[in-house]
Amino acid sequence: MAVKFLDLRKQTATLRAEIEPAIARVLANAAFIGGAEVEQFEREFGAFVGANALGVGNGTDALEIAIEALNLPKDSEVLLPANTFAASAEAIARNRLRLVFVDCDNTYTMSIADLERKISPQTSAIMAVHLYGQSADMHAICALAKQHNLQIIEDCAQAHGASFASQKVGTFGEIACFSFYPGKNLGAYGDAGAIVSNNAKLLATCRQIAHHGGLQKYEHSRIGRNSRLDSLQAAVLRVKLPRLNAWNAQRDTIAREYMRLLADTKGLVLPTLRQQAQCVWHLFVVRILDGKRDIVRQRLAEAGIETGLHYPKALPSCAAYQNAPFVRTSATPNACAWESEILSLPMGEHLDLAQAREVADALRNAL
Ligand SMILES: Cc1ncc(COP(=O)(O)O)c(C=O)c1O
Incomplete structure (x- = not known):
C-alpha cells in the first residue's frame, strides 16, 4: 500500500533505540508482573490524565472491572452509544446489567437529545464513549447524570489526551477506562489497559477485583479475577507516553x-x-x-x-x-x-x- 492506514513498523523502528534498553531493564530485574515498572507507569499515566491510574490486562477488562466496582443495582439499565466498539457493550452485559443503545449525533458521539429521551427510572449509569478521538458532550452528560443521580463511566479507549473545555477526558465521570491495544494513540506491544479515577476507594476496589479479590497475596476478600498490566508492556508504554x-x-x-x-x-x-x-x-x-x-x-x-x-x-x-x-x-x-x-x-x-x-x-x- 502506498499510504498505510496504520504503520506500527515505522513507529517501532523510530523507537527501537529506547525500547530495547527498556525491555532489557525488565529482563534484568525479572519482575514481570507488577513491580517498579508498572507502578511508575501508573504514576506517569495518572499524571498525564489528571487522576489516579491502575494498569490492567486490556481495555475490555478495564470497563468490565470498573462497572463491577460501581456495584450498580441488579438488572438496572446502562445507556451507551449505538456506535462504538463491542467491548463497551460486552462490559455492561457481562455484569448482568441491561443495555439501552443511544443514537449518535453528527459528531458520532452520543446524541444528548436521544440520551435524555432514553433515561428511565431503571437507569443507573451512562457510558460515555469518546469515539474516534473526540470527546462526548461531557457538560451535558454530567448535568443529566447529576439531575437523575446516575454514575458515569467514560470509555476513553480511542481518546488518550483528548479534552473537553480544556479538561482531559477520563476526569469527568466517576471512573474511566483506557485501552493500550497496539493501534491506539498510545499502544503497547500486546494487550494492555488502565482504569483511572479520582475516587481512591473505587480504584482500590478495582485493584482488588483485578488481583484475585485482594490487595495482598493470598488474601481473597471478594471473588476476583486476574487482569494485570505486565512489566514489559509498562516499559514500552513508558517510552511512548512522553x-x-x-x-x-x-x-x-x-x-x-x-x-x-x-x-x-x-x-x-x-x-x-x-x-x-x-x-x-x-x-x-x-x-x-x-x-x-x-x-x-x-x-x-x-x-x-x-x-x-x-x-x-x-x-x-x-x-x-x-x-x-x-x-x-x-x-x-x-x-x-x-x-x-x-x-x-x-x-x-x-x-x-x-x-x-x-x-x-x-x-x-x-x-
Ligand atoms: C471504544 C473502545 N472501547 C473498548 C475497547 C477495548 O479495548 P481492548 O481491545 O484493549 O480490550 C476498544 C478497543 O479495542 C475501543 O475502541
Whole structure:
C-alpha cells in the first residue's frame, strides 16, 4: 500500500533505540508482573490524565472491572452509544446489567437529545464513549447524570489526551477506562489497559477485583479475577507516553489538511467537530453518500490507499444484541443508517502532508 492506514513498523523502528534498553531493564530485574515498572507507569499515566491510574490486562477488562466496582443495582439499565466498539457493550452485559443503545449525533458521539429521551427510572449509569478521538458532550452528560443521580463511566479507549473545555477526558465521570491495544494513540506491544479515577476507594476496589479479590497475596476478600498490566508492556508504554502529545499534534495536522483539501467535496461528509472538544483523531471518519462507499473504498485500494470501517455494523444491528433479552429495544436511526456510509481514512503520526494530499486527491478522483 502506498499510504498505510496504520504503520506500527515505522513507529517501532523510530523507537527501537529506547525500547530495547527498556525491555532489557525488565529482563534484568525479572519482575514481570507488577513491580517498579508498572507502578511508575501508573504514576506517569495518572499524571498525564489528571487522576489516579491502575494498569490492567486490556481495555475490555478495564470497563468490565470498573462497572463491577460501581456495584450498580441488579438488572438496572446502562445507556451507551449505538456506535462504538463491542467491548463497551460486552462490559455492561457481562455484569448482568441491561443495555439501552443511544443514537449518535453528527459528531458520532452520543446524541444528548436521544440520551435524555432514553433515561428511565431503571437507569443507573451512562457510558460515555469518546469515539474516534473526540470527546462526548461531557457538560451535558454530567448535568443529566447529576439531575437523575446516575454514575458515569467514560470509555476513553480511542481518546488518550483528548479534552473537553480544556479538561482531559477520563476526569469527568466517576471512573474511566483506557485501552493500550497496539493501534491506539498510545499502544503497547500486546494487550494492555488502565482504569483511572479520582475516587481512591473505587480504584482500590478495582485493584482488588483485578488481583484475585485482594490487595495482598493470598488474601481473597471478594471473588476476583486476574487482569494485570505486565512489566514489559509498562516499559514500552513508558517510552511512548512522553511522545503522545507530539503524535496527537501530528494527527491534528493531518486532519486539518484533509479538512482543507476535501472541503465542499460533493457526495462526502467530513467529520464534525464539537465546540469545546479538543480531538486527538484516533480515526478520521468520513461518510460517502449515494450508496457509493464500497466502490469508493475499492477505488482507493486500487490507488494504494488503505482504509478501514469503524464500524461495519452499529451494535444494535449485531446478532448478539438484536432482540436480546438484556437489551431494551430502542431506535438508533443515525447509527444504523450511517453504518453503510462511514469510511476511515489513513490516520496517524506516520503520515506526512504529502501523503494526506495523496489520499485527498485519490478520494476526490474516486468520487
Ligand atoms: C471504544 C473502545 N472501547 C473498548 C475497547 C477495548 O479495548 P481492548 O481491545 O484493549 O480490550 C476498544 C478497543 O479495542 C475501543 O475502541
